[in-house]
Amino acid sequence: MMGSIIKRDWQDVRNNPGQALMTPVFFVLATLLFPLGLGTDPQLLTLAAPGLLVIAALFSSILPLETLFQADREDGTLDAILSSTGTLTFYTIGKLISHWLFCGLTLVLVAPAMAVTLGLGGYWLDVLYALLPATILLCLIGAFGSAITLGTKQGSILLALLVLPLYIPVMIFCAGAIDMIRAGESNFAPLLLLWAMAALAIPIMPLMIAAVLRFQIKT
Amino acid sequence: MMGSIIKRDWQDVRNNPGQALMTPVFFVLATLLFPLGLGTDPQLLTLAAPGLLVIAALFSSILPLETLFQADREDGTLDAILSSTGTLTFYTIGKLISHWLFCGLTLVLVAPAMAVTLGLGGYWLDVLYALLPATILLCLIGAFGSAITLGTKQGSILLALLVLPLYIPVMIFCAGAIDMIRAGESNFAPLLLLWAMAALAIPIMPLMIAAVLRFQIKT
Amino acid sequence: MITQFANPLRFQKLSRPLLWISNIGALILSLWGLYLALIGSPPDYLQSETVRIMYIHVPAAWLAMLCYSSMAFAALVFIVWKHTLAGLYIRAIAPVGATFTAICLITGSIWGYPTWGTWWVWDARLTSVLILFFLYLGVVALCDAFENRDKSLTAAAWLCLIGIVNMPIIKFSVDWWNTLHQPSSLSSFSQIAQPAIAGDMLTPLLVMAGAYLCLFATLAIIRLNNEILLRKLENARLRESRA
Amino acid sequence: MTLFTGENLASVRNGRIIFETLSFALSGGDILALTGPNGTGKTSLLRMMGGLLDYQDGTMSWDGAPVTDSPPCHWLGAENPLKAKLSLWDNLAFWYGCLHSSCPPDAAHDSTHDKDSAILHAMEAMNIAHLKDTPLRYFSTGQKRRANLARLFLHHRPLWLLDEPATGLDFETKQILIAALEQHTKSGGIAVIATHRPDLWHANQNLDMREQQQSKPEVCLHTSAARTTNV
Amino acid sequence: MTLFTGENLASVRNGRIIFETLSFALSGGDILALTGPNGTGKTSLLRMMGGLLDYQDGTMSWDGAPVTDSPPCHWLGAENPLKAKLSLWDNLAFWYGCLHSSCPPDAAHDSTHDKDSAILHAMEAMNIAHLKDTPLRYFSTGQKRRANLARLFLHHRPLWLLDEPATGLDFETKQILIAALEQHTKSGGIAVIATHRPDLWHANQNLDMREQQQSKPEVCLHTSAARTTNV
């Protein structure tokens, strides 16, 4: 079940890779906006870099959320799965995994390059370490918002308003982790916190998301 | 014609004001992210403020674009208007005006408050002056992107990828205008450029957008 | 002429000999140009050896702009006369142009490190080229964004048309704003008589430009033929799925 | 005299030729029914008539003159172009504005000139006047459809283009619509109806789209000049 | 013996009572046709049977035991749950995976155990095997519908829930489906069909939703416990 979901999404991506690459590309674009907007003072940029990087990640992880469950909802895939298997849990888990692979992991892999352009070259590995748990959390929280707003005709904006506040703690700790390393301190504490949150969310959120989807279909 | 479009959108907004307020609210949220993400070094924040403000405006003006023409496309309003009046130009103009009123002007009006929170308190009027032509341009460019991607199943992300690069010049000059004032120079040049671009776009873009919508319907 | 090529079948016939010419041209010119650029030309008196990057960088930049301009023209043709070949040309060329732009960006920043002391500065020229790169990506993305293939091509064409405003910005940014990037020294042919750069640097530059041009022609013909073949394959599918 | 004619029209959608040499000639009072199985191009042809679809070949003319944008028509597609949040009155008022901006009412047909009475008359024609102030989202499927049909009575247009108008209509509403069609054609109007049940509408002309398809489906590379360069 | 029963079920959708005391009893071999005008609740009841809609009151039981999630059924709604970019084979392979993950094939009905032959058999049942590697976006309306119907043959389920299965089907495909239904019921299966044409499906039971509506449509405040707290 989970396997076939992931496989289908993977085939879908393979048939037009552009779609899978969009999120990382948008991330790159968003990060490049900051140097353009803040002007060319490299010193200022490097100071702001950790926060900017994470904020760019936030925005770029909001955009793909809207279509996460939409297609399967509209073409009746969710109906068929729920009625013929009785549950949406495995579907949700599979969907979350593939979503993280295409919109989370890709982001993590691009991030070091962006760190270099923002003058964090020396800390690219720490950026990677910090974004790994952060993207997992962003994907889980985002998917929850996407499930809740499924079927509203309002597009991303409502979704963004719901999800952004929930993103804030993740952002603070993730930016903090990078910042502390740059300041020469140990970033053990914030990383630990991020991983703790992730460890908490990973078992719980999929079930909650599945429940929300179920409710969306059944009423 | 234009009048009835604007009136309808206005009634729509009046019936649930939440929708109209979403864009400015998101703008506020996005701006508040920066202090949280960059840490509380006020000096750094004030230096970065102009760019951050404009970037927040950019992101918040992307989100409402997706649904700009979608509803009218899906429920056949565009079909009915085109076939019974023969043109979409007036529809487009009316739609653009109401779009700017709800997603551009509101933003401009909120901006000064945000400027204060980012430590640009002294320059709130200049922020307003700079954002006025900028939002006009953002709305026109964005509407074009929204028309071009109408009917793709990809949601906002493709739209964002198309629109963001075209936003960049606007952002540079808008941020520049605020920056120069803060640096004590005259920001006449960038403001002039913004208004020049707006003056160029206002007559041309609506016609192009109408043409794109027309082709979207007729193929 | 356009109408001669407009028919895909005739294009396939006519393009074969052209393909040979451009192939051989690319081979010879690039070998000759590389020899001149790397061995046959003197180092710059203040940039020393790094100047040799110019012979890769500048033609790439020119081709990037040429590709986009040709795409914009094709877009106009496609929107006005609905010649499928023009639409397919956009599809075929967008990735090529993106590659040339990427080469320009990469070599540029490699060159920038020794000369400007930084990989990247946010001046008008560099930014506008970066925008060009993203425009190419946007066109590629739009080319199969819709279920309906004609829609995809038309949408991509419209984006090409809008993006043309970026061309003069790239070209004249160095003159309008005071950028780190040096102004064009070949902006007019009158200057080729007494160009701003020495003849023994000009020759390899022009030869390399010729090589890039041939390479572009080769890629264009091959990719356009591929697009036509893909269309035929798709049509075969439509034919059988209609049954 | 024939009012609305099309000569060997060709339609290519997504590379597939839907129909290639289709012609029709309608004069005042005609009702043309478009029939045929799914996917044979009923909607496509109807959109073409309403100027909502490019045709790759052929010509259409209205009253002798070739059609540039679209003939003076009412378009009634599969969806209802009505806003769920707005009341019935506001929805119709919007459409009244759109229709009258393009061309003024002509004394011959539009008895009432002022807005309110025109809207009221349209609502009564579909007897949904009692729902005047109800937002559309509370309407049932059939009532939505009726509200959509009411648009036909806001402003007189000689040509009605209806795509499966019967969907979602209960029996008596069908009767109302049939009567309205009769009245429309009596006053010299034309109606084209894409339907699965031609008998229902007293159509005096019938165009079976199945016959329009070629025996062997051709597929063409060129989007323009469909018929010349098949591969 | 009756296999699938529902007793005085009640459905309330956004405040409006669709039906209130609806009961049905189906035993192996039955075909139940749900008929009635639009908006009377055919789809609602069907969704309820498939566990796709909460019911405010009443009970449903399968084979004696009350239904918790959903009975062992195939759901065939109005849309086709197929991905346009994937080939027919990949689409069916996906559904094979979903169906078999929930419950293994039982030797009684699923003759073939291995995946490939099962998918091939399903495609041949709807004779679209020649489109095996074609992406779905090239399919016509009818072919998409056939591909969707092929899902019914990937894995045996005793209960088929079909919402207007005839839409978009050409004549011979209808015949194929009718034959398949016959075969299904002969082997002790049940089918419930929401349709506007009960005659087509040789239904031996018919449930007219119009009769289920109350004479005066009541509207209730509470969505839960519909029947108790009417206002």
Ligand code: HEM
């Ligand atoms: C990423 C950075 C760079 C980008 C995007 C870039 C882009 C361009 C472009 C678009 C052109 C074509 C101009 C025209 O045709 O008028 C050009 C030409 C040129 N670039 Fe760059 N460039 C970059 C870095 C550099 C650097 C670091 C140098 C050397 C210091 C350099 C030297 C030149 C020269 C000499 C020309 C030829 C001007 C002429 O003779 O027309 N560029 N570059």
Ligand SMILES: Nc1ncnc2c1ncn2[C@@H]1O[C@H](COP(=O)(O)OP(=O)(O)OP(=O)(O)O)[C@@H](O)[C@H]1O
């Ligand atoms: N937007 C579209 N883009 C490309 N092809 C389309 C589009 N809409 C329909 N088609 C194709 O055009 C053909 C005719 O479609 P059309 O909707 O006109 O048929 P129809 O007779 O209206 O069918 P129905 O009875 O289901 O309404 C079909 O083969 C369909 O695949």
Ligand SMILES: Nc1ncnc2c1ncn2[C@@H]1O[C@H](COP(=O)(O)OP(=O)(O)OP(=O)(O)O)[C@@H](O)[C@H]1O
């Ligand atoms: N998603 C929904 N939310 C709330 N109410 C709904 C929803 N879908 C349908 N309804 C209402 O429930 C009632 C029954 O709808 P349903 O779709 O079951 O009717 P139906 O018999 O299937 O109609 P049709 O013949 O058009 O399929 C209608 O009055 C409709 O207004």
Ligand SMILES: [Mg+2]
């Ligand atoms: Mg149709």
Ligand SMILES: [Mg+2]
């Ligand atoms: Mg139904």
